[in-house]
Amino acid sequence: xxxxxxxxxxxxxxxxxxxxxxxxxxxKGDVMGLIxxxxxxxxxxxxxxxxxxxxxxxxxxFFGENTTGLPPEKMCRKGISRTFQIPxxxxxxxxxxxxxxxxxxxxxxxxxxxxxxxxxxxxxxxxFPMSEDVISExxxxxxxxxxxxxxxxASNPKVLFMDEMxxxxxxxxxxxxxxxxxxxxxQGISILMVEHIMQLIMAVCNxxxxxxxxxxxxxxxxxxxxxxxxxxxxxxGSNTDEKNKAEELVAEDN
Amino acid sequence: MENIQKRQPVNTEKSRxxxxxxxxSKESNQSLSKKGNQSLSKERNQSIxxxxxxxxxxxxxxxxxxxxxxxxxxxxxxxxxxxxIPPFNQEYLLRWLIYAAFIxxxxxxxxxxxxYINIVNFGYAAVMGYGGYTSSILAINLGLTPWIxxxxxxxxxxxxGLIIGMISLRLRGIFAACLSWFxxxxxMGLATKLVWLxxxxxxLRVPRMFATESNIPFYYLVIILLVAMYIxxxxxxxxxxxxxxxxxGQNMDAARTxxxxxxxxxxxxxxxxxxxxxxxxxxxxxxxAILTPEVMHTSKTVEVLAVAYIGGRGSLWGGAVIAFPFIFxxxxxxxxxxxxxxxxxxxxxxxLILVMIYYPxxxxxxxxxxxxxxxxxxxRYFLNGRETSAS
Numbered sequence: 017x018x019x020x021x022x023x024x025x026x027x028x029x030x031x032x033x034x035x036x037x038x039x040x041x042x043x044k045g046d047v048m049g050l051i052x053x054x055x056x057x058x059x060x061x062x063x064x065x066x067x068x069x070x071x072x073x074x075x076x077x078f079f080g081e082n083t084t085g086l087p088p089e090k091m092c093r094k095g096i097s098r099t100f101q102i103p104x105x106x107x108x109x110x111x112x113x114x115x116x117x118x119x120x121x122x123x124x125x126x127x128x129x130x131x132x133x134x135x136x137x138x139x140x141x142x143x144f145p146m147s148e149d150v151i152s153e154x155x156x157x158x159x160x161x162x163x164x165x166x167x168x169x170a171s172n173p174k175v176l177f178m179d180e181m182x183x184x185x186x187x188x189x190x191x192x193x194x195x196x197x198x199x200x201x202x203q204g205i206s207i208l209m210v211e212h213i214m215q216l217i218m219a220v221c222n223x224x225x226x227x228x229x230x231x232x233x234x235x236x237x238x239x240x241x242x243x244x245x246x247x248x249x250x251x252x253g254s255n256t257d258e259k260n261k262a263e264e265l266v267a268e269d270n
Numbered sequence: 271m272e273n274i275q276k277r278q279p280v281n282t283e284k285s286r287x288x289x290x291x292x293x294x295s296k297e298s299n300q301s302l303s304k305k306g307n308q309s310l311s312k313e314r315n316q317s318i319x320x321x322x323x324x325x326x327x328x329x330x331x332x333x334x335x336x337x338x339x340x341x342x343x344x345x346x347x348x349x350x351x352x353x354x355i356p357p358f359n360q361e362y363l364l365r366w367l368i369y370a371a372f373i374x375x376x377x378x379x380x381x382x383x384x385x386y387i388n389i390v391n392f393g394y395a396a397v398m399g400y401g402g403y404t405s406s407i408l409a410i411n412l413g414l415t416p417w418i419x420x421x422x423x424x425x426x427x428x429x430x431g432l433i434i435g436m437i438s439l440r441l442r443g444i445f446a447a448c449l450s451w452f453x454x455x456x457x458m459g460l461a462t463k464l465v466w467l468x469x470x471x472x473x474l475r476v477p478r479m480f481a482t483e484s485n486i487p488f489y490y491l492v493i494i495l496l497v498a499m500y501i502x503x504x505x506x507x508x509x510x511x512x513x514x515x516x517x518x519g520q521n522m523d524a525a526r527t528x529x530x531x532x533x534x535x536x537x538x539x540x541x542x543x544x545x546x547x548x549x550x551x552x553x554x555x556x557x558x559a560i561l562t563p564e565v566m567h568t569s570k571t572v573e574v575l576a577v578a579y580i581g582g583r584g585s586l587w588g589g590a591v592i593a594f595p596f597i598f599x600x601x602x603x604x605x606x607x608x609x610x611x612x613x614x615x616x617x618x619x620x621x622l623i624l625v626m627i628y629y630p631x632x633x634x635x636x637x638x639x640x641x642x643x644x645x646x647x648x649x650r651y652f653l654n655g656r657e658t659s660a661s
Contacts, residue, residue, distance in 0.1 A: 068523060092529035106520040108584070117517045120510050122529035164524075171529055 017044040018080075019206045020065070020096075020175050025074035027057070027064045027230075034060040036230040037074065042175065047197065047207045049221035049238065053250060057230040058210045059101055062177050066098050067091045079174070092122045095174035099167075099181060101210070103160035105152035111163055112148040115139060115170045122171025138166040142196055158189060169200070176200060178209040182216050194220055218242070226250065337504030340652045342587060349493055353486055364485040368492050368557065370597035372550060375496040377578040377589030379546035382503045384575070385584035386512065387539050388519030390447040393434070393454025394547055395570030400457055401427040401548025402555035402565065403468060406476040409556070416479045420552030427548025428541050435540030439533060442522065454568065461563040473562035476555045488557050495553060496590065499546050503586050506542070515539060516584075569615065576618045580625050582634025592633050 020042040027035040035057045063069035070085040106114045115135035142162045224241035226234040228250040234241045384390045404426040405419035438446040480487040517525035518532045555561045581588030600614045
């Protein structure tokens, strides 16, 4: 079942095309990895879908409904939530209050009977390591990422966008995140994750989407994409290129 | 009765100390009158009763509804009896008190915007003056009673707040602050230049609200306004609207992705806080009986801003409490050093800078972290009211 689709999604900043006609399909239960070199337009692509930075052209179709250009608050109520590459907390709020914002405002009114209990459940779900009363500005990046995730989950999304959730994590923390990601998928939530850590991608994703210079170069099952020569060239560097460069250098030397 | 109270040394002494620190009084021990002491002990007895049976008393319900803590309520009671306490029954000190209460109420309205959605409304005094002019002009030209005029002034300022809110929607932080500042300057320019309507810098002669020389009715009116505005603002920020305010004030992107529509909440916040300023402007005009464009000057906003910031942003009550000692100190400085005009402005600036650098949380933060959580249960109740879980 198709959950989310983009059709020729394009985002331009002045003369610069950051995302160029990217089409992709996200199915129910998918954990799709969005990969590509730095500056390829991955975060811009997510911003365009979630409405934080609406697309210039193209369509976003969410459960058969065209949601292109809707503001993020409407997207959130429809069931798309996201975390941020740089954790984006409410600095003066306690952990439970931060999650409560999304619980109260991210769900249709009246659906959550007890927001405090629901928020607490979310903090437990992401295995938030601190007390719920701790003020956000006192947390470190790893803890903030957990909090951000809890906030994103509190609005009961159908699709979750994770922007570099695992960057800067240690080996052990990576394993924890994997476990949590599996738990999220277990709830029937589809995930689109931007990630650089191939180890994590290969472990949890079932499909991959690769973008380079704002253009899609591959989409499909993870093994297929990971072994696609275009992808290896763009993302992991190419052997032949290196060899050619080395030969050129030798030639110049002579 | 009083003696018995005094012989329970630890608690009473302590609470009195706290009370001196925190309540809206700045006078020293001697003026803590009999009445103050009695109500204090009454509070204490009630609180002990409460610890006993754990049920919710009518006082608790009342406090919860109004957003006051027992100590805050005591402060209000103290304010109500203030005009009868010796040094303050003199008319000129009463004038200071009225001005302090006026600034306190302004700081509540100001903090409602600055402390929650994190936009400093630099045109706040101008909005206040706008409300004042509305009410005054209606009173002078149409003979409208100030009681209705004040409300129309508030309404008019609310519309202005709505417009500022709408226009500044796409702007963040400092840019929205600048926009509101320019609005303020433009309004002040209008008040200066529209001489046929406002008599320009000469000032409008405004009929007073009460046809009496005494300051007492004005004092009670401004206290009622202060308390009503505090209750209203507190009630709003305690509801889920307050959560949305804080969210959009602290992190717009995260707030939006959490499902909060910033348009509604920002415009609502601006409208309400400007409406409060407009009503206060009406009071100002009908109390001082003269209204010049000077009251709309940015320095007036800065006075309110200093009080609100030193009192502590995002607390509402901080500014209201600090306003009284602050205004009194300023007035004393102004009257004793009258050969050095403008010194008080330098002191504002110094104080503000010092607070922003060394104690950005202000007085309310100090109070919350150092005074608010004593071990003693009765005292704790006295300072916090009935404790509720979360939020």
